[in-house]
Amino acid sequence: MKNSLTFFLGLFFALVLSWAGIVFGAHAQLSRLAPYFDENEGKAFPERMPGIAARGQLVYQDLGCAACHTQQVRRPDFGSDKARGWGERQSVARDYVSQSNVQLGSSRIGPDLANFGARPAAVDAQRLTRYLYDQHGGMPSYRFLFETRKITGERSAQALPVTVPAGREVVPTPRAEALVAYLQSLSNVYEYPEARPVAPVESKEAAK
Amino acid sequence: MTTASSAAPSAEVTAIDASARCPLLLLLGAALLWLVVSGALALLNLLQLSTPSLAADCAVMTFGRTAAMQQTAFLYGWAANAGLAVVLWLLGRLGGSPLRSLNWTVAGALFWNLSVALSLVGIGTGDGASHAWLHLPAYVQPLMLVAYAAMVVPGVLAWTGRRQPMMFAAQWYAVAALVLFPWIFSGAQLMLSFAPERGVLQALVAGWFGQGAWSLWLAPLALAAAYYLVPKVGGRAIPSYDFAILSFWTLIFVGSWTGGRHLIGGPVPAWTITVAGVACVLLLFHYIVVGINLRGAFACGGSTVLRFIALGLGAYLLGGLGDALTAFRGVAVVTQFTHLATAQSQLALTGAFSLTIFGAIYFMVPRLTGQAWPSGSLIRGHFFAALLGTLILIGALAVAGWIQGQDLNNATVSFAAIAAHTQPWLLIAAAGQAVLVVGNGLLLVHLVRAIACRWLKPAPAIFPEAPTMEVSRS
Amino acid sequence: MSDPHPIDPRLEQAGASDESLLAAHEQMLGRKPEDDAHYRKLPLVLLFVFSGLIFYAGTYLNHFSGRYDGATFNENGAPGQAGGATAPVDPLVQGKKNYDQVCITCHQATGLGIPGVYPPLAGSEWVLGSEERLVRIVLHGLKGPVKVKGVEYGAAAMPVFGKVAGSGYNWSDEKIASVLTYVRQSFGNSASAITPAQVSAIHAKEADRKEWTQDELLRLP
Numbered sequence: 001m002k003n004s005l006t007f008f009l010g011l012f013f014a015l016v017l018s019w020a021g022i023v024f025g026a027h028a029q030l031s032r033l034a035p036y037f038d039e040n041e042g043k044a045f046p047e048r049m050p051g052i053a054a055r056g057q058l059v060y061q062d063l064g065c066a067a068c069h070t071q072q073v074r075r076p077d078f079g080s081d082k083a084r085g086w087g088e089r090q091s092v093a094r095d096y097v098s099q100s101n102v103q104l105g106s107s108r109i110g111p112d113l114a115n116f117g118a119r120p121a122a123v124d125a126q127r128l129t130r131y132l133y134d135q136h137g138g139m140p141s142y143r144f145l146f147e148t149r150k151i152t153g154e155r156s157a158q159a160l161p162v163t164v165p166a167g168r169e170v171v172p173t174p175r176a177e178a179l180v181a182y183l184q185s186l187s188n189v190y191e192y193p194e195a196r197p198v199a200p201v202e203s204k205e206a207a208k
Numbered sequence: 209m210t211t212a213s214s215a216a217p218s219a220e221v222t223a224i225d226a227s228a229r230c231p232l233l234l235l236l237g238a239a240l241l242w243l244v245v246s247g248a249l250a251l252l253n254l255l256q257l258s259t260p261s262l263a264a265d266c267a268v269m270t271f272g273r274t275a276a277m278q279q280t281a282f283l284y285g286w287a288a289n290a291g292l293a294v295v296l297w298l299l300g301r302l303g304g305s306p307l308r309s310l311n312w313t314v315a316g317a318l319f320w321n322l323s324v325a326l327s328l329v330g331i332g333t334g335d336g337a338s339h340a341w342l343h344l345p346a347y348v349q350p351l352m353l354v355a356y357a358a359m360v361v362p363g364v365l366a367w368t369g370r371r372q373p374m375m376f377a378a379q380w381y382a383v384a385a386l387v388l389f390p391w392i393f394s395g396a397q398l399m400l401s402f403a404p405e406r407g408v409l410q411a412l413v414a415g416w417f418g419q420g421a422w423s424l425w426l427a428p429l430a431l432a433a434a435y436y437l438v439p440k441v442g443g444r445a446i447p448s449y450d451f452a453i454l455s456f457w458t459l460i461f462v463g464s465w466t467g468g469r470h471l472i473g474g475p476v477p478a479w480t481i482t483v484a485g486v487a488c489v490l491l492l493f494h495y496i497v498v499g500i501n502l503r504g505a506f507a508c509g510g511s512t513v514l515r516f517i518a519l520g521l522g523a524y525l526l527g528g529l530g531d532a533l534t535a536f537r538g539v540a541v542v543t544q545f546t547h548l549a550t551a552q553s554q555l556a557l558t559g560a561f562s563l564t565i566f567g568a569i570y571f572m573v574p575r576l577t578g579q580a581w582p583s584g585s586l587i588r589g590h591f592f593a594a595l596l597g598t599l600i601l602i603g604a605l606a607v608a609g610w611i612q613g614q615d616l617n618n619a620t621v622s623f624a625a626i627a628a629h630t631q632p633w634l635l636i637a638a639a640g641q642a643v644l645v646v647g648n649g650l651l652l653v654h655l656v657r658a659i660a661c662r663w664l665k666p667a668p669a670i671f672p673e674a675p676t677m678e679v680s681r682s
Numbered sequence: 683m684s685d686p687h688p689i690d691p692r693l694e695q696a697g698a699s700d701e702s703l704l705a706a707h708e709q710m711l712g713r714k715p716e717d718d719a720h721y722r723k724l725p726l727v728l729l730f731v732f733s734g735l736i737f738y739a740g741t742y743l744n745h746f747s748g749r750y751d752g753a754t755f756n757e758n759g760a761p762g763q764a765g766g767a768t769a770p771v772d773p774l775v776q777g778k779k780n781y782d783q784v785c786i787t788c789h790q791a792t793g794l795g796i797p798g799v800y801p802p803l804a805g806s807e808w809v810l811g812s813e814e815r816l817v818r819i820v821l822h823g824l825k826g827p828v829k830v831k832g833v834e835y836g837a838a839a840m841p842v843f844g845k846v847a848g849s850g851y852n853w854s855d856e857k858i859a860s861v862l863t864y865v866r867q868s869f870g871n872s873a874s875a876i877t878p879a880q881v882s883a884i885h886a887k888e889a890d891r892k893e894w895t896q897d898e899l900l901r902l903p
Contacts, residue, residue: 002373011384011460015391015424018416018464023399026412026480029752033407039854041779062334064272070545074473075756079541083619091475092755096407104411106340106470108545108616109257111623138627140256140264140271194753220696301700372701374708439707443697448724449710454732478748478757485746486739493732500724512691537757571694580693587691669693677698677706 030093036192045190046098049182054100056182059175061101063142070105071114073188075197087115087188092195095188110139117187128180129172130160145176220671225575227306228297228362231313232576233659235293236569238321240652242285243562245328247645249278254638258631268332276331276343283341283421284352285324287561289317291429294568295382296363297576298436302379304371307362316358323348323355339400339410340470341418346401353394360386377452377501378436384460385428392420392464408475415467415484422556423463423491430524430561433568434502434517441513441571442504445679448497455497462487462494469531470549472540481537488535495528512587516567519595523559527552542617547630547637548609551602558644559598566594566651573655577662579669586654593647600640608633773875777864780857785865788838793869799837801830804869813876815899816866817884820858822846823893839893844881847890855881 035044049057060066073087081087091114096102116122121131135141146160148170158177159169172180253274256262263269292313300307323344330336330345337343344352363386367379375383396417399405405413439446446452468476468484498521505521508514530552534543543549570587574580581587608630615621615629661667689695698706748754782791788800795802803809808830809816821844827836842849843858853861859878866873 002375004368007375007380007383008387010457011388012391014457014460015388015420015464017461018420018467019395022416022465022467022480022483023395023409023413025750026477026752027405027409029477030409031406033752039857042783061338062336063270064276064336064338066338067272067275072474078473078537080617080619090473090755093408093475093477093752095475099407100404101338102407102410103338104408104471104474106545106549108612109627135260135264137624138257138260140260142270143265144267144270194755197756220699302704304700372704372708374704374711376704376707439698439703440700441694441697445703445706445710448728449707451725451728475755477750477752478746478754478759479750482743482746482748482757486742489742490735490739493728493735496731497728510689511694512689513694570691574693580690582692584690584692671693672695674696674699674702676702679706679709 033094033097035097036094036190038190045192046095046188048098049185052178052181053185054182056178056180056185057099057101057103059145059179060103060182065113066103066105066107068105068107068109068139069111069113070108071102071112071186072104073112073114081112084111085119086112089188089191089195089197091188092192094192094194113183113186115186115188117184118189122184122186125180125184128183129158129176132172132176132179133160133162133170142176145179146170146172220674221575221578224300224304224306225297226578228300228310229576229578231310231317232293232297232572233655234314235289235296235317236573237652237655237659238317239286239289239293240648240655242281242289242321242324243648244645244652246278246281246286247641247648249274249281251638251641251645253278254634254641258634258638267334273332273334273336276336276338277328279341280327280331280343281324282557283426284327284344285321287426287429287557287565288320288356290565290569291385291426291561292359292363294433294565294572295385295429296360296366297572298378298432298568299363299366299382302372302376302436303366303369305366305369308365308369309361312358312361316355316361319351319355320359323352337401339396339414339417341421342396342400342414346397349393349397349401353390353397356390356393376435377446377449377456378432380453380456381428381432381435384456385425385432388428388460389421389425392417392424411471411474412467412476412480415470416464417467419466419469419484420464423459423466426557426561427459427463427524430520430564431498434505434521434564437513437517437568437571438502438505439677441511442507442509443675443677444504445677446501447503448500451497452501455494455501458491458494458497462490466491466531466535469535470544472535472537472544485535485537488532491528492532495525499525512591513567513571515591516563516570516594519598520560520562520564520567523555523563523598527555527560530555542613543609544613546609546612546616547605547634548613551605551609554605555602559602563594563598566590569651569655573658574669575671577658579658579662579667581654582657582661583654586650586657590647590650590654593643593650597640597642597644597647601637601644602640604633604637604640608637773860773863774867776857777860777862778868780853780861781864784851785861793865793871797833799835801828801833801835803865804871806830809865810871810873812903813874813880814884814902816862817858817876817881818888818891818894818899818902820844820862821881821885822888822891824895824899825893826895828896842893844885846885848892855885 035046037044073089073091074081075090076082095114122128132142133146148164148168151167151169155169156171158171160171162170164170252263252269253271256271256274260271296307296313327344327348330348331343335345335347337346363382367383396413399413400410404410435446465487466484468480469488472481502521505514505518508518533539534552570581611629611633612626615626746757748757748759789795789803793803808819819840823842824840827834841851843851843853845852845854856878859876859881862876865871866876
């Protein structure tokens, strides 16, 4: 190879090709993906995240929760995702259209959280807050999301039932509250047309 | 070939090395400092896996943040600095004239390393961008792009101003790494930080960037060093050299198509994953040719430089095979999301990249300082620490990952049980990482000693004139 | 290099000069294949490997690309199968969802209504009888007194549900069909299902109608 310019253009062309193929190709298919309006429900899915949950997503991101938790359910016949109760169907692109910072994650040191809000563990905000305070199995405690303060007047309703010196209480910071609201908002229960399992025709008829 | 000419062009140490001394030693020093920092963070991170309470109450040191800081220090601290130092040096040598405009490199390196330090602080305080391979906070990203562009100026000038018009394989890889990285880096910045894509497109862009940064930047940096040093040290021309060019273009054209390989089963269109899997398998051609071309490294004949490169090459080939295997959905259903995926990326980074670059550093530093390394035992110590640490770390992580993957697919095994099953292996991996930190610390100390000796106790070494290479017949 | 003396790791020597390295490799590229006969087996093998990989890539892409469709997430999905067509929604499930959202307020979860105020659906001759009349009641609404199971109701009007002028609900024909099917097959009722096509036919024929009265409905078949 002698000609510098040809070489340089070759490099450029190779990169542009991969960009056009993967990034632009997927962009053309997915960038206009809109929430799915369900006539029967009279609502669009995925539902918009409440403001506090959107703030919680930033907390989730900056603590690097994605280092241990994925947010992507694989289809029922691929892995044990369904059997572990993480979701009845596979996650699809539309599940994420309203999220500003998608946290798919790539490691499952802890369980998947894509459908966490629909699980019994998420129902009680107080319990979930408490869960963040203590260490559970492989999950460290997040005490820096709480503050210990002097009780002024009434004891806060948010105070955790933990032992602290008299006259003091442990309350979640706004960051902890936002994180809990975010975790509760995670749901992929709604079944989009594209999320339905493929080729069930024969099997369904056999089952009937 | 005649070697005698008025300017003594074949003198082994020339003005080319002398002119580059300070800037390149600066890059190497910064690189090794970051390598040790990253190793220490990796050790903490691995220990936190088995002891979650470790530093848990310190927000800066929470698991998710140490993982991101460790990776950032490795990629942008160690790999970028060291890879650039080696590649600038070899471009200068193969270009045949002293590197020009090295002030750009110095200025760029200052801002680059400042940005890396700022990034670690930023990630620690919660500003990380949290994309794989791109945890850098958004506010340092443009600065790093400019700093990188400044750093590579002498390399590009050495390439365009080369004496011999025909380019050698090491030059292809070096130039590709220099010019391709700014493009993928700026593309990723634009599409992830400044005009972010929506939804899962973010994951696809991050995958394109991450795989691109490996196969169009770090892998070519290491390959440039290997393609130069294997024939240079071994004294034999590269066998089957005519295939090297095909192998090079395979990597450049196919490499960044592998972006979707970590998204198997994920919420992205099936074709993006299938294309990535096919790309991983097509790359096997590249790996086969690289293996044939550089097999001279395995007959190292007692050379530490070639020993390091042989280990790096082995890791590179094994990593390529592993990537191709885990790109199949049937394998990925076990290995995805586990420590095995971490082991694979460690095989590429601490295995293939670092070991090859270590080899290059051992060859390059005496030529920059003009004298021998101060201690032979430090070199041997580093070699065995690097060998042992890499093997233990990657082996233990792979076993832990396989166990984890089997357990994850069995819904009756709880996460507590998985943690218990993998814990012994994670502790072994931490031990391997500890050995690596010690070994890399030895190299850092050794480099500092070499630099100190250069100015305190100058003892110029004798570099005999290098023999002329015969054209290989095999 | 078969070097008899050991290599000093502190100062490794080069085995070739840069110039000769560049020159040697340049020479190798310019060489004709006849120059060395035993060298020619490898290109063939590599060519074979390369074409094998390309062939594999083509086949694999052909099988698992999901026709490059942005909405296909399962690589085994045959083309055109990824959409919802393969798994139709059960009208009973959908109908119950709709019933529980709206109808339940008056007609109650039991389908018995509230005596004297809201008429029952369970066992009602209006529900189980003429499909023509039933569809119209939901589509366009019903005003004025109505006699159900021998009891006169007149306190409340049935609202307009269809996509017609003056509707507060704007339900699609499918939605109406599903809720009617649910009503006809629940609360102990068992009558035939109502298809969306039936609703659409009436909707198309009488697009801009006001609420019906009992007498008007009774004139229909």
